[in-house]
Amino acid sequence: MVTETAPPAKAHRPARHSPPAFNLRRLAIHCGLAIVALGFVTPLIIVLSASFSSESAITDNGYSPLPQRFSATAYRYVLGDPGKIVQAYGVSILVTVTGTIVSLTIMSMLAYTLSRNDYRLRRPLSFYVLFTMIFNGGLVPTYILITQYLHLQNTLLVLVLPYVVTPWYLLLLRTYFSQLPKDIMDAARIDGAGEWRVFTGIVLPLSKPALATVGLFVMLLYWNDWWLGLLYITDDRLAPLQLYLYRILTNIDYAASNSQLAGTTIAIPIQTVRMAVAVLAIGPIVAAFFFIQRFLIRGIALGGLKD
Amino acid sequence: MGAPALVALLVFNYLPMAGIILAFKSYDTYDGVLHSPWVGLQNFHFLFSSGDALRVTRNTVVMNTLFIAANLVISIGLALLLNEVRDRAPWLSKLYQSAMFLPFVLSYVVITNFALTFLNADTGIVNHLLHNFGSSGVDWYNAPNWWPLILTVVEVWKGVGFWVIVYLAGIISISPEYYEAAAIDGASRWQQIRQITLPLLVPLIVINVLLSLSHIFNADFGLFFQVTQNSTTLYPTTDVIDTYVYRSLTSIGDVGMAAAAGLYQSFVGFVLVVTANWLVRRRGTDALF
Numbered sequence: 001m002v003t004e005t006a007p008p009a010k011a012h013r014p015a016r017h018s019p020p021a022f023n024l025r026r027l028a029i030h031c032g033l034a035i036v037a038l039g040f041v042t043p044l045i046i047v048l049s050a051s052f053s054s055e056s057a058i059t060d061n062g063y064s065p066l067p068q069r070f071s072a073t074a075y076r077y078v079l080g081d082p083g084k085i086v087q088a089y090g091v092s093i094l095v096t097v098t099g100t101i102v103s104l105t106i107m108s109m110l111a112y113t114l115s116r117n118d119y120r121l122r123r124p125l126s127f128y129v130l131f132t133m134i135f136n137g138g139l140v141p142t143y144i145l146i147t148q149y150l151h152l153q154n155t156l157l158v159l160v161l162p163y164v165v166t167p168w169y170l171l172l173l174r175t176y177f178s179q180l181p182k183d184i185m186d187a188a189r190i191d192g193a194g195e196w197r198v199f200t201g202i203v204l205p206l207s208k209p210a211l212a213t214v215g216l217f218v219m220l221l222y223w224n225d226w227w228l229g230l231l232y233i234t235d236d237r238l239a240p241l242q243l244y245l246y247r248i249l250t251n252i253d254y255a256a257s258n259s260q261l262a263g264t265t266i267a268i269p270i271q272t273v274r275m276a277v278a279v280l281a282i283g284p285i286v287a288a289f290f291f292i293q294r295f296l297i298r299g300i301a302l303g304g305l306k307d
Numbered sequence: 308m309g310a311p312a313l314v315a316l317l318v319f320n321y322l323p324m325a326g327i328i329l330a331f332k333s334y335d336t337y338d339g340v341l342h343s344p345w346v347g348l349q350n351f352h353f354l355f356s357s358g359d360a361l362r363v364t365r366n367t368v369v370m371n372t373l374f375i376a377a378n379l380v381i382s383i384g385l386a387l388l389l390n391e392v393r394d395r396a397p398w399l400s401k402l403y404q405s406a407m408f409l410p411f412v413l414s415y416v417v418i419t420n421f422a423l424t425f426l427n428a429d430t431g432i433v434n435h436l437l438h439n440f441g442s443s444g445v446d447w448y449n450a451p452n453w454w455p456l457i458l459t460v461v462e463v464w465k466g467v468g469f470w471v472i473v474y475l476a477g478i479i480s481i482s483p484e485y486y487e488a489a490a491i492d493g494a495s496r497w498q499q500i501r502q503i504t505l506p507l508l509v510p511l512i513v514i515n516v517l518l519s520l521s522h523i524f525n526a527d528f529g530l531f532f533q534v535t536q537n538s539t540t541l542y543p544t545t546d547v548i549d550t551y552v553y554r555s556l557t558s559i560g561d562v563g564m565a566a567a568a569g570l571y572q573s574f575v576g577f578v579l580v581v582t583a584n585w586l587v588r589r590r591g592t593d594a595l596f
Contacts, residue, residue: 025496026391026392026395029388029391029392030392030396030399032388033385033388033389033392033399033400033403034403036385036403036407037402037403037406037407038406039464040406040407040409040410040464040468041406041409043421043424043425044409044421046421046424046432047420047421047424050424058430059430062430062431062432062435063424063430063432063435106311106312106315107312109308109309109311109312110308110309110311110312110313112308112309113308113309114309125309125313128313128316129316132316132320132321134577134580134581135324135573135576135577136320136323136324136573137320137322137323137324137325137326137327137569137573138323138327138552138566138569138570138572138573139549139552139553139556139565139569140326140329140552140556140562140565140566140569141322141323141324141325141326141327141329141340141566141569142319142323142326143556144326144329144334144340144562145318145322145323145326148336148339148340150318161315161318161319162319164312164315164319165312165315165316165319167316170312195308196308199308220412223414224412224413224414225414226414226415226416226529226533227528227529231557242414242416242417243416245416245417245420246416246419246533249416249419249420249423249536250536250537271430274420274423275420275424278417278420281414281416281417282413282417285412285413286409286412289405289409289412290405293405293408296408296411296412297404297408297472300469300472300473300476301472301473301475301476
């Protein structure tokens with residue numbers, strides 16, 4: 001180890017064009033940015049407050065950023081009905097957890113082989129992965145394959161398998177793995193470690209930042225997905241949360257018809273129930289957002305990650 | 308070790324590629340993909356003679372162009388503003404950035420709920436505001452002319468945070484020495500932005516725009532299908548290739564024509580990506596492949 005050197009002279013940067021501690025220009029920029037930032041979160045606030053308002057207040061006065069005639073009726077209705085929503089939550093959690101683990105595992109396994117310079121098939125197999133990013137068969141052949149040949153419709157597998165490999169994330173992992181120091185791996189091999197040992201004992205632990213970033217993107221992909229459900233799930237018991245919300249939005253009676261209260265005379269607070277379901281669907285993501293965003297931001301800034 | 312991922316790609320990416328032969332067949336469930344009769348280019352003939360192809364292609368390209376332009380201008384503007392306050396108020400600047408990025412992690416179903424909250428003809432916020440000004444309001448889900456604007460707003464709201472991060476990272480990576488030299492020469496902040504920041508961002512902008520243009524034939528299905536509530540009256544401006552293929556397959560059941568439209572999209576998309584990549588590479592920067 002070298003001894004500590006003096007901090008570089010650049011560390012204290014000469015002031016730019018004479019900025020005083022407080023100036024009007026900077027204040028104006030802060031005001032502008034604050035308004036924009038508020039604009040970005042306003043819809044969330046309105047939905048949250050509407051979900052805690054009473055149905056009649058919404059009907060009378062419309063939506064507002066603060067709850068009107070505070071009421072948790074919508075939540076009591078949604079959660080007290082031990083039917084669809086709990087089931088949908090269960091499906092979403094199961095699919096997200098399984099999907100993320102399986103996807104991350106098999107993507108890193110292939111990424112590791114492709115990161116090895118001494119692997120003979122490295123180039124053709126990299127192209128095999130890459131080509132799926134520039135050409136695809138389209139919706140129709142995929143749909144027919146899954147429904148007519150694989151018969152995966154109305155199974156939980158159909159919500160997991162089609163997203164299990166995202167070529168872009170796989171190539172990102174490959175790049176990260178290939179930049180790891182080779183010496184450690186070689187040393188381990190000399191000590192008699194097999195490929196599996198090197199992969200699980202060295203490559204994966206050293207790649208935690210990359211795995212966390214890709215893992216979070218994959219998690220978002222599964223949690224937010226309604227597309228696979230829309231195409232392949234007609235059985236209500238297998239509908240994930242997003243699909244459940246979609247059905248409520250497109251068919252206002254859906255919540256009612258699926259409720260155990262169906263047929264009773266209790267009026268269903270449609271507006272606020274819609275909001276409560278939306279809050280329950282975004283809740284986990286927004287709660288996690290503040291912990292995960294630095295990973296996502298780093299991933300985007302470094303890799304230009306695109307979805 | 309790589310076998311599971313290779314198999315997954317084979318099944319869900321390569322097998323469907325073989326299925327593009329459906330575009331040249333009259334598909335019959337009982338005959339299956341292989342034994343359905345060939346019909347040559349008949350599916351394509353129907354697709355292009357109906358005028359549908361022209362309409363959905365125009366909508367796809369026009370809307371994507373609007374999105375690319377709006378995202379570019381707004382994200383660079385916001386990144387420049389964030390950069391101005393980043394040094395002295397890092398905490399606030401991070402907070403602004405987080406707020407702009409938040410919608411990026413939401414699904415289009417959730418965003419559809421937001422859109423409904425604003426645009427519902429009876430209870431929506433926008434019409435409530437219009438009523439306050441004495442206007443009778445607009446029946447948004449039956450007013451196709453408004454939707455290019457509405458969808459651009461939604462797309463920017465959801466996606467611009469992503470681009471702000473990209474461009475802010477680009478701005479931060481510019482060496483401070485340029486600014487120091489300019490400050491010594493007495494350049495104002497605005498001159499510094501125009502003469503240093505923007506010119507140095509150009510390579511990044513060119514690459515991003517080229518890559519975005521290469522996907523100009525692919526519409527965001529969630530945006531066009533969910534946020535519009537798949538409202539039939541909005542089709543003149545919001546029906547894009549992706550929604551058209553979906554509808555042809557699921558509600559109209561015209562497998563052959565849906566496959567033809569899908570292949571048309573995949574093929575043009577392929578040509579665009581390869582061209583964009585070639586252009587990026589010619590500039591001497593890292594290309595996709």
